[in-house]
Amino acid sequence: MFLPFEYEFFVRAIIAGTLVGGLCGLIGVYVVLRRMAYIGHGLAHSIFGGAVVSYIISINFFIGASIWGFLSAMLITFTSRKKNISTDSSIGIITTASFALGVALISRFKGFTRSFDAALFGNILGINELELYSVVFVVSLVSIIVVVAYKYLLFTTFDPENSEYYGVHTGLLDAIFSLILAATVVVSLQILGVTMIAATIVIPPVIARMLTNDFNKMMVISVSTGAFCGLTGLYISFYLDISSGPAVVLFSSFLFILSLIYSTIRERLLFKSEPHL
Amino acid sequence: MLHETPHKYSQDEPILKFIDVTSTISGNIVLENIDLLINRGDFIALLGPSGSGKTTLLRTIMGLTNVSNGEVVMNGKSADVQRPNVGYMPQMSSINWNFPISVEQVVLMGTISKNKLYPWFSKTAKDAAFEIMEKMGIVDVRSRHVNELSGGQKQRVLLSRSLINNPHLLLLDEPTTGIDIKTRDEVMHILHELNHRDVTIIMATHEINAVAAHLPRVVCLNRNIIADGAPKDIFTVDILTETYGAPIHVTRYKGLPIVAESPHVFNNNIK
Numbered sequence: 001m002f003l004p005f006e007y008e009f010f011v012r013a014i015i016a017g018t019l020v021g022g023l024c025g026l027i028g029v030y031v032v033l034r035r036m037a038y039i040g041h042g043l044a045h046s047i048f049g050g051a052v053v054s055y056i057i058s059i060n061f062f063i064g065a066s067i068w069g070f071l072s073a074m075l076i077t078f079t080s081r082k083k084n085i086s087t088d089s090s091i092g093i094i095t096t097a098s099f100a101l102g103v104a105l106i107s108r109f110k111g112f113t114r115s116f117d118a119a120l121f122g123n124i125l126g127i128n129e130l131e132l133y134s135v136v137f138v139v140s141l142v143s144i145i146v147v148v149a150y151k152y153l154l155f156t157t158f159d160p161e162n163s164e165y166y167g168v169h170t171g172l173l174d175a176i177f178s179l180i181l182a183a184t185v186v187v188s189l190q191i192l193g194v195t196m197i198a199a200t201i202v203i204p205p206v207i208a209r210m211l212t213n214d215f216n217k218m219m220v221i222s223v224s225t226g227a228f229c230g231l232t233g234l235y236i237s238f239y240l241d242i243s244s245g246p247a248v249v250l251f252s253s254f255l256f257i258l259s260l261i262y263s264t265i266r267e268r269l270l271f272k273s274e275p276h277l
Numbered sequence: 278m279l280h281e282t283p284h285k286y287s288q289d290e291p292i293l294k295f296i297d298v299t300s301t302i303s304g305n306i307v308l309e310n311i312d313l314l315i316n317r318g319d320f321i322a323l324l325g326p327s328g329s330g331k332t333t334l335l336r337t338i339m340g341l342t343n344v345s346n347g348e349v350v351m352n353g354k355s356a357d358v359q360r361p362n363v364g365y366m367p368q369m370s371s372i373n374w375n376f377p378i379s380v381e382q383v384v385l386m387g388t389i390s391k392n393k394l395y396p397w398f399s400k401t402a403k404d405a406a407f408e409i410m411e412k413m414g415i416v417d418v419r420s421r422h423v424n425e426l427s428g429g430q431k432q433r434v435l436l437s438r439s440l441i442n443n444p445h446l447l448l449l450d451e452p453t454t455g456i457d458i459k460t461r462d463e464v465m466h467i468l469h470e471l472n473h474r475d476v477t478i479i480m481a482t483h484e485i486n487a488v489a490a491h492l493p494r495v496v497c498l499n500r501n502i503i504a505d506g507a508p509k510d511i512f513t514v515d516i517l518t519e520t521y522g523a524p525i526h527v528t529r530y531k532g533l534p535i536v537a538e539s540p541h542v543f544n545n546n547i548k
Contacts, residue, residue: 033376150396155386158376162367165339167390213422215377 013124013191013244014234016135020188021230021248023139024197025204025222026146027184030177032205033157036087039076041198042095043185046072048194049102056105062134062186069182072098077174124191124234124244131190138187142180149176154215191230196245200226203252210263225255292317292446292477293338298347300330300337307333309500311347315479317445320472322489323481325498326521331481332368334498335448338479339363351446364439364447364476369431369455374424381406381419383434387441409437413467429460436467447471449480453488461487485512485536512536 024040031039050068054061075094080087146153155163156173164170188197208221233248240247293315300308308330315321323331336342337349348355351363364387381403388402398406410416413433418426423434432452439447449468453461465488472478482488489495495511497503497520504516511517512534517525526537 148396151386151389151398154378154382155389158378158383159367159372159386161371162365163386163389165341165365166386167393209377213377213424214379215382218377 009127010234010238012127012129012132014231016127016132016191017124017230017234017244017248018227019135019139019230020191021200021204021233022223022227023135023142023184024188024192024200025208025224025226026219027142027181028201028203028205028226029208029219029222030153030157031181031201032209036091037202038088038091038198039073039181040185040201042076042091043069043073043182044189044194044197045099046095047098047182047185047189049098049100049105051189052102052105056109065186065189066182068098069185070179073178073182074175077178123193124237127190131187135187135191138183142184145176145180149173153177191244192248193243193245196249199249199252200229203249203256204229207256207259210259225252229255291315292319292352294350295337296348296350298337298349299345300333300342301345302333302342306345307342307500308337308498311502313496313502313505315446315477317477318472318475319477319479319494320468320492321479322492322495323479323498324483324485324489324495324520325481325503326523329499329520331498332450335365335450335479335481338446338448339365362442362444362446364442364444366435366439366447366449366452368450369428369435369452372431372435374431376423378423379420380415380423380426380434381410383423384410384419384437384441387438405441406437409441413437413440427460428456429463432456432460432464433467436464440471444476446477446479449478451481451483453482453484458487465491485517490533490536508534 028040031037047065047069050065050072051061053068054064057064072094076087076090079085079090079094152163152168152173155166155168156170160170184201185197188200192200204222204226205218207225208218211221212218229248229252233251234244236242236251237244237247291314293313295311295313298308298311299306300311311334323334325331333342337344338351340349384406385398385402388398388405391402392399407416407419410419413436415426415430415433415437418430423431426434436452439449447468452464452468456464461484468478468480480488480492490508490512493507494505495508496505497511497516499520499522503520504511512527514525514527517527517536523538528535528537
């Protein structure tokens with residue numbers, strides 16, 4: 001069981017995987033409750049475009065991709081609030097256009113040496129020290145913001161229409177949320193891959209929501225489930241020799257099915273003991 | 278049981294003045310040339326069809342719309358300069374009741390502008406929430422999930438949130454829509470109690486007979502103010518037909534006006 005810990009790359013991977021899992025679980029609570037489940041999927045595709053552009057114009061991946069992701073998230077929020085366009089439509093348009101730009105650039109500039117597979121499905125075992133530090137940095141940043149802005153984020157997520165009247169700067173909070181969401185997706189890309197991020201953001205909070213009606217408990221369950229899935233998924237990835245992204249997602253889906261069965265049985269039992277009159 | 282209408286009606290203490298106000302939303306004029314004087318202790322029903330500007334009028338008082346012309350003056354000061362201490366209760370349907378949140382957390386949101394830098398809700402805020410929930414009779418369910426409550430209890434939660442800062446003016450957006458008769462009477466009873474304690478109330482409503490007819494003052498709105506006065510003067514065929522843009526009949530029962538829409542005849546064989 002502890003055999004893989006003899007390899008330094010695995011130790012790095014397991015720390016990064018657990019942190020990213022927990023981080024996705026944390027940010028996922030807001031994503032799911034804001035009913036924008038597909039934003040993770042969309043942003044990952046959008047950031048792929050940003051990553052290609054950063055590579056071509058030779059700027060740091062983390063900086064270039066984060067700015068790109070932030071602007072995409074802001075644009076999605078802006079168009080869906082200001083114009084008569086639904087959130088899922090604006091996610092579909094903006095992020096796919098950005099992804100298409102990335103693919104177009106790759107096909108135009110043939111000199112690409114980076115692996116497509118790693119970008120799409122994740123390659124955590126190739127994570128280097130700098131990437132691990134960036135994960136630690138983003139996890140710390142997001143945790144601090146979520147704690148400091150706790151009541152404001154709760155209010156704007158619960159009742160966005162009326163929170164402004166109560167003195168909450170919804171525009172500023174939307175910008176902050178877009179920033180931490182983009183940062184989360186950027187550091188998760190390397191580990192989970194473009195196509196796998198949506199599930200790791202959505203599954204832990206959905207499991208947590210099935211198990212509790214309490215916001216704080218939902219946060220705790222979602223973060224722990226995300227971290228546990230990251231950790232276990234990596235083990236599975238190592239032993240079965242499959243990509244890290246699919247391993248994490250498949251294990252999360254397995255837990256989702258278990259909790260679905262559990263909550264269905266619990267509801268049936270409650271229904272039997274408390275008949276509706 | 279509804280209270281009688283004992284409200285003080287003091288003309289010399291205007292709490293709020295609309296002076297020739299025009300309000301726009303996304304560039305479209307929703308309210309035009311509104312002149313309105315609200316006195317301390319008023320209890321006003323705001324009537325008008327959907328889209329007539331009732332919610333916009335309430336939001337204009339809160340400083341949330343674009344006033345392109347005129348001025349809203351609150352306690353002698355422009356509402357642009359000083360955001361007034363106003364309680365606001367939104368429509369029930371605007372709230373996501375399935376959200377994982379407790380009764381107490383919803384009520385505490387009313388205190389969010391206090392202790393801005395403190396990440397969580399302070400002890401003072403929690404005490405204030407406890408006090409208002411006790412007054413509203415929901416203190417026993419404070420830890421429950423909001424969706425476990427009855428319709429009347431949900432109304433009390435939103436009312437508690439709007440009252441936690443002890444406002445002198447309370448704005449309510451259709452507080453009796455979609456609830457049963459008993460709950461509606463409970464809500465109206467609470468509002469009359471508050472009005473007795475010198476809270477001025479402006480309430481948008483669609484319920485002419487059950488709610489507006491029992492209040493001392495009714496304002497009919499449809500982009501402009503069509504009429505303003507006591508129900509006995511306002512509930513006339515002409516005024517209500519102009520307000521709603523549809524034929525409306527008024528009859529009397531034991532001296533009270535009863536308002537009814539024209540029956541539609543779908544089948545000529547019905548006699």
